[in-house]
Amino acid sequence: MLEPWRTGIVTKIEQAAASTRRFFIQVPELDVFHFKPGQFVTLDLPIHEQRNKRWRSYSIASSPDGTNTFELVIVLLEGGAGTNYLFNQVTTGSALSFRGPQGVFCLPQQLDKDLYFICTGTGVAPFRAMLQHIARHKIPHQNIYLIFGCRLTCDALYRDELKQLEQEIDGYYYLPTFSREPEENREVRRGYVHAIYEELIKGMQPPGYFFLCGWKDMIDEARERLHTLGYTKHDIHLELYG
Known part of the structure; x- marks a missing residue:
């Protein structure tokens, strides 16, 4: 069943990186906002006369905590009407119309195989939620690899x-890699x-x-490589950005 449109109030905004912010949103009409880690919400922003051109969807970056x-983590896109509105018009106390949770990009019921979380940029959001959930509820699992690419x-x-969670989740490995980090920094993977x-x-x-989450080019390439390695569509789950 499709969730109704609700009003969320922005309670806090934090700068997460040069062009990325964390938005904390409260839903006053609900005592508890129920969702599954990996799901998303759709915002209806006042940026166009046609309603479906006002909709922007973002993965929930936090896990259900009662x-x-x-939380949403959002990167400012050059020329992006939605993110420019969120970055330039929205402040603490602003009301946002949203619908959700939605989506089936969620953990399997049984974590009976190794999990490979492969992401770029803000595509880490649903995986942060999943990892928090696994840690909080001590869910049995096999190895978990968070493979996170950024510049x-x-x-x-x-x-x-995400690094600290290596101490809390047995068999979890945080594996960031950087495509443009200066050569002088020898402590990181490139x-x-x-x-x-x-x-x-x-x-x-x-x-x-x-589980693949991020920009289309990365997902297309990863899916093709995994197919070549013998994995099928049943092994691969996608959440596409842009």
């Missing part, structure tokens, strides 16, 4: 938190996400669930 507040170390959203999961698999084709 409150009526959730520079300063773009690595939630970096300290390159793109594809080399990392290919190295983990090493031609063995171990059973796994592959």
Whole structure:
């Protein structure tokens, strides 16, 4: 059943990176905002006369915690009407019309295979929610690999938190990689996400669930490479940005 449109109130805004912000949204009409980690909400922003041209969807970046507040992490897109409105017009106390939760980009009921979370940029949002959920509820699982690609170390959203979760979740590995980090920084991995999961698999084709979230080019390439490695559409789950 499709959720009704509701009003959310922005309770806090934090700068997460140079062009990325965290928006904390409370739903006053509900005591608890129920959703599954990995789902998204759709905002109806006053940026166009046609309603469907005002809609912008964003993955929820927080896990369900029994409150009526959730978090979105949003990057400012050059020329993007939706993100320009959110960055330039929305402040603490602003009301946002939204619908959700929606989507089926969620964890399997049984985490009986290794999980490969492959993402770029704000595509890390649903995986942060899933990892928080696994840690909070101590959900049994196999190995979990978060393979997170961005340009520079300063773009690595939630970096300290996602690294700290290695201490809380057995068999979880945080594997960021940076495509434009200066050579002088020898402490980080360079390159793109594809080399990392290919190295983990090493031609063995171990059973796994592959979750891909981020920009279309990355997802298209990852899906093609995984198919070549022998994985099928049943092994690969997608959430596309842009």
